[in-house]
Amino acid sequence: MQRTKLSIENVRKDFAILQRKVHDNKPLVYLDNASTTQKPKQVIDALINYYNNYNANIHRTVYSIGEEATEAYEKTRDKVAKFLNIPMREEIIFVRGTTEGINLVAYAWGRKHIKEGDIIVTTEYEHHSNIVPWQLLVKEKGAKLEYIGVDDNGELILEHLDTYLATGKVKLVTFSLMSNVLGTITDAEKIISKCKEKGVKTLVDAAQAVPHLSVDVEKLGCDFFAFSGHKMLGPTGIGVLWVRRDVLETMDPFHGGGDMIREVHKYEATWNDLPYKFEAGTPNIADVIGFGAAIDYLSELGMDNVRKHEMELTKYTLEKMSQIKGITIYGTRDISKRGGVISFNFHDVHPHDVATIVDGEGIAIRSGHHCAQVLMERLDVAATNRVSFYIYNTKEDVDKLVQSLSKVSELYKL
Amino acid sequence: MSESLYTEIIIDEGKNPQNHGTIENPDISHHDSNPTCGDQITLQMSIKDELIADVKWHRHTEEGKTAEDRNKNCTICMACTSVLTQMIKGKDLDYARNLKKEELLSELGLEYLLKQSPIRIKCALLSLKVLKFGLYSYLAKKLKDSSSLDNLKEEAAHLY
Ligand SMILES: Cc1ncc(COP(=O)(O)O)c(C=O)c1O
Ligand SMILES: [Zn+2]
Numbered sequence: 166m167q168r169t170k171l172s173i174e175n176v177r178k179d180f181a182i183l184q185r186k187v188h189d190n191k192p193l194v195y196l197d198n199a200s201t202t203q204k205p206k207q208v209i210d211a212l213i214n215y216y217n218n219y220n221a222n223i224h225r226t227v228y229s230i231g232e233e234a235t236e237a238y239e240k241t242r243d244k245v246a247k248f249l250n251i252p253m254r255e256e257i258i259f260v261r262g263t264t265e266g267i268n269l270v271a272y273a274w275g276r277k278h279i280k281e282g283d284i285i286v287t288t289e290y291e292h293h294s295n296i297v298p299w300q301l302l303v304k305e306k307g308a309k310l311e312y313i314g315v316d317d318n319g320e321l322i323l324e325h326l327d328t329y330l331a332t333g334k335v336k337l338v339t340f341s342l343m344s345n346v347l348g349t350i351t352d353a354e355k356i357i358s359k360c361k362e363k364g365v366k367t368l369v370d371a372a373q374a375v376p377h378l379s380v381d382v383e384k385l386g387c388d389f390f391a392f393s394g395h396k397m398l399g400p401t402g403i404g405v406l407w408v409r410r411d412v413l414e415t416m417d418p419f420h421g422g423g424d425m426i427r428e429v430h431k432y433e434a435t436w437n438d439l440p441y442k443f444e445a446g447t448p449n450i451a452d453v454i455g456f457g458a459a460i461d462y463l464s465e466l467g468m469d470n471v472r473k474h475e476m477e478l479t480k481y482t483l484e485k486m487s488q489i490k491g492i493t494i495y496g497t498r499d500i501s502k503r504g505g506v507i508s509f510n511f512h513d514v515h516p517h518d519v520a521t522i523v524d525g526e527g528i529a530i531r532s533g534h535h536c537a538q539v540l541m542e543r544l545d546v547a548a549t550n551r552v553s554f555y556i557y558n559t560k561e562d563v564d565k566l567v568q569s570l571s572k573v574s575e576l577y578k579l
Numbered sequence: 580m581s582e583s584l585y586t587e588i589i590i591d592e593g594k595n596p597q598n599h600g601t602i603e604n605p606d607i608s609h610h611d612s613n614p615t616c617g618d619q620i621t622l623q624m625s626i627k628d629e630l631i632a633d634v635k636w637h638r639h640t641e642e643g644k645t646a647e648d649r650n651k652n653c654t655i656c657m658a659c660t661s662v663l664t665q666m667i668k669g670k671d672l673d674y675a676r677n678l679k680k681e682e683l684l685s686e687l688g689l690e691y692l693l694k695q696s697p698i699r700i701k702c703a704l705l706s707l708k709v710l711k712f713g714l715y716s717y718l719a720k721k722l723k724d725s726s727s728l729d730n731l732k733e734e735a736a737h738l739y
Contacts, residue, residue, distance in 0.1 A: 514654070518585070518653050522585060534617055547617045548617045
């Protein structure tokens with residue numbers, strides 16, 4: 166059913182918000198997809214349909230709408246498995262998002278397996294959600310956190326990893342598959358094969374990768390893999406943590422409560438099967454169902470088409486931007502090595518001011534440290550502007566952005 | 580919003596903020612930042628006979644990094660810091676203590692941010708927040724009147 170090329174015109178019709186006007190009738194140009202994406206009609210309809218027609222708790226109800234809700238909820242798990250080539254559905258845990266997924270690993274795996282003197286390796290281009298949970302863990306355990314550096318091209322310096330691995334103390338290497346600031350696509354295969362040689366576990370933060378690239382989890386070969394639904398057309402508050410079965414089986418529960426137990430007695434309890442052992446309490450049923458609709462939507466478009474479209478836009482934007490005087494673009498220019506995320510600075514105007522001024526033209530871009538202060542320090546900037554694309558963005562959007570930068574020049578007399 | 584926000588006076592003040600620098604052995608020195616946008620301010624004052632004899636601000640807490648850091652705070656933050664320091668320099672402590680956020684904002688025509696921009700209002704009021712907390716720590720050591728001190732702390736904590 167997969168199409169051979171995206172019809173942007175048709176795609177745009179599914180997103181009501183793209184018809185919106187802001188600031189006195191300026192059409193909304195949404196270029197902050199790395200933060201969160203807009204939601205198509207199909208996803209919103211799935212939510213409405215659930216609430217209107219079969220809203221019920223799952224797994225514990227025997228009446229018909231409860232069965233329907235349980236089935237729809239579980240169906241999303243199968244969709245995730247198929248979308249990412251995950252062989253076992255029991256390995257898929259629904260969480261709130263990438264952040265919760267990584268924290269679950271730090272808590273339920275890390276607290277059990279990390280010991281004094283161990284090393285956890287992360288990278289300089291991580292989101293805070295792949296740094297802070299490890300800081301908390303190593304403090305508690307007397308372990309150590311080390312960083313793979315970033316070179317001037319915005320790529321990881323993998324020699325650093327070799328040095329750490331040579332110590333024999335590394336227990337986990339954790340990295341994002343695509344940087345949310347530079348757009349760099351990490352050479353995951355190389356990192357994971359180096360780690361496997363030494364029996365070191367690997368965690369992939371795929372928050373920016375799954376929405377934009379075709380990903381095969383089994384082939385990737387990592388041990389932990391986390392991403393968020395809201396960055397791929399799905400509702401907020403839903404994400405996935407995948408853990409390789411043999412690793413998952415060594416982990417203690419994360420939250421205790423309903424659904425995660427088999428039997429509860431006064432002073433002890435036994436645990437439910439996987440993955441339910443890790444899904445305590447009434448889960449986010451509606452949003453899991455909405456997330457299923459998002460996966461259907463992307464599957465039908467085809468992830469290769471999504472990637473192709475974004476590469477085209479990225480190439481166009483980099484070319485257009487390099488012609489602008491006073492612009493500094495961060496990261497590699499090789500579009501085969503990067504996704505549709507472009508960070509830049511304009512003269513020495515603070516990104517918050519740039520973003521507010523272009524917002525006046527209806528254009529939504531992100532400014533700030535992007536939850537990546539370690540990387541900001543590495544780039545020696547306080548903040549950057551960031552544009553990031555998705556399936557509904559067009560070259561016209563890019564033209565409007567470029568145009569709006571002249572407004573900044575005008576106001577600042579640059 | 581942007582049309583009215585980036586007026587000539589704001590851009591001029593923001594590009595050439597007054598009272599940037601450091602004071603040696605200040606009587607008051609306080610630092611704070613906006614986690615959302617990365618603005619940082621250390622505000623320093625020397626006090627003589629209940630008067631703010633001198634006031635300076637910079638970004639970093641470490642020494643030796645103040646020269647190049649001017650443009651790393653946003654224009655709104657720097658314009659407001661510049662105007663605030665000009666307002667309080669040479670005034671007595673009571674004036675600074677009683678200065679209302681509306682008074683500072685109205686100097687730059689920014690009162691509407693209070694209602695319209697929960698995010699940018701933090702840029703505009705960071706310097707005032709640092710001032711109020713700085714005064715609080717200083718006065719806490721000197722004053723016995725704890726209720727007016729509590730008021731000052733309350734106000735600083737809930738400025739935005
Ligand atoms: C690379 C990366 N990791 C983690 C996160 C955190 O995702 P969430 O806020 O959905 O938990 C983000 C989102 O901003 C991200 O871009
Ligand atoms: Zn600011």
